[in-house]
Amino acid sequence: MMFLEFFIWGAWFVTLGTFLSQNLNADGLETANVFSTQSWGAIIAPFIIGLIADKYFNAERILGILHLVGAVLMFQMYSATHVGVFYPYVLTYMVLYMPTLALVNSVSFRQMSNPEKEFSTIRVWGTIGWIVAGLTISYVFKWDTGEGMLQNTFLMAAVASFVLGLFSFWLPKTPPVKKATVEKRSLSEILGLDAIKLLNNKNFLVFFVSSILICIPLAFYYQNANLFLTEIGLTNPTGKMTIGQLSEAFFLLLLPVFFSRFGFKNTIMLGMFAWAIRYLLFAYGDAGELAYMLIVGIALHGICYDFFFVSGQIYTDAKAGEKHKSSAQGLITLATYGVGQLIGFWVAGFASEYYKVNHTSDPFWQNVWLVPAGIAAVVLFLFAVFFKDEKARTAL
Structure with missing residues (x-):
């Protein structure tokens, strides 16, 4: 099944x-x-x-x-x-x-x-x-x-x-x-709205907003990665993209180690940093001598996804308490896969159309990938500044 x-x-x-x-x-x-x-x-x-x-x-x-x-x-x-x-x-x-x-x-x-x-x-x-x-x-x-x-x-x-x-x-x-x-279960609980009171906690509010914003770079990957790899001539692009899923399974096993050694804030920041790096690798790599940059960018999917989204689910579960565990997960899912990616897909579409119409001296795909790289860097900066570090035993 x-x-x-x-x-x-x-x-x-x-x-x-x-x-x-x-x-x-x-x-x-x-x-x-x-x-x-x-x-x-x-x-x-x-x-x-x-x-x-x-x-x-x-x-x-x-x-x-x-x-x-x-x-x-x-x-x-x-x-x-x-x-x-x-x-x-x-x-x-x-x-x-x-x-x-x-x-x-x-x-x-x-x-x-x-x-x-x-x-x-x-x-x-x-x-x-x-x-x-x-x-x-x-x-x-x-x-x-x-x-x-x-x-x-x-x-x-x-x-x-x-x-x-x-x-x-x-x-x-x-x-x-x-x-x-x-x-x-009420309708508000099903949709995760019962957990809205968690946003009164400044740290959770910062995490919540960051979760929505980081989904914009994620949408760029879903929407453009295969087309990008195909158009620049990378052989067997779909098969090579499965490296991302292998990476996801591998780094999922390492997640508890990072939690215990570096704490939640540093772990999730590493995930954000990986988003910025992967898109820089896409922006400046090619299907020839620099193809290794594209492969590394694909392989970073494990860190990008696990260290932010999976660790975020664990953090949400710990913050919610017994009464609001399911509601809190529903709220985060609605915010990320619903609102966040909805915004992200439209931003990705707008960026693609903009650079097709407004030609610059830089290659088209380089311009497109620098957009999510910049967004990820901004989100990383805001999270680093406004999220107060918590000890592992209190954050998780």
Whole structure:
């Protein structure tokens, strides 16, 4: 289940920017509009899970239905010939797909006696699925080596979605938790709004704002990285981008070491610093003698993501207290994958269009990558100045 869940996502989302540019001739703002569907899906997902799935349906059944419908929508995306036709399908798809990320976790947790120890061995198969999708695109079918071939990634994702949709009905039964055994959750709690009072804490407010702002550089990576690597001529770009997922798994294991030795503030600052460095490497690297700079930039994904986002989730959990743990995580998710990346995708689209229209003496991609590098550096500076250092035992 976990393998297929993330195989589906990795099968089309990594190369989406390249597909939109090469196959559908989308401009920067049209591309931003398409990528923003992920954010809209993240914003709407709590309503589907919190207000519908958690109360009325077995998790495995709604998971199956969503993926079967998703397979049909993915086939329509495969058949689309214009971004105007493509957009309604991708928007509907992302609204239905984003809730499945919570559903697969729900199915997993309900079958475990000790989730803290058991879940990581299940979740790692999601990372493996994403990696296999990228390697399949680059090294098996070589769809990212010629124009027009990326259309097939949607067909592959449709087949995988159909398989997972059917398979889901054979997963262990995961019925809604009986109302008598749990406290009824309000809409504000589902959306994370119950945890809004945490923003009264200056440190958490600084972290919260930084989380939103750092998602702008993150959106640049999702939206532009594959297109950038393809256009400058790096061979097998999609396969090479899986180095980022390998790095993510590796640095996740090192995260506790950094926490204990350097504390939360220094750990999260290292994550911000890595964002700035990776985009400088993208700005000045090339597919020739300086290709190693691009590979290092991709490999920094582990530090960029784990040291900021994962450590931020841990920090949020510690700050929230027992009463607001789930609400606080919902608030951070809404702020980052919802609001933060929504802003980020539009900034990335605007930057791309701006430098296409306003030609300068510097290469196009160098100008584009210097924008998120500068944003990450500014966020790092603001966080370093305004976040008061906390001892590891109080911060975590």
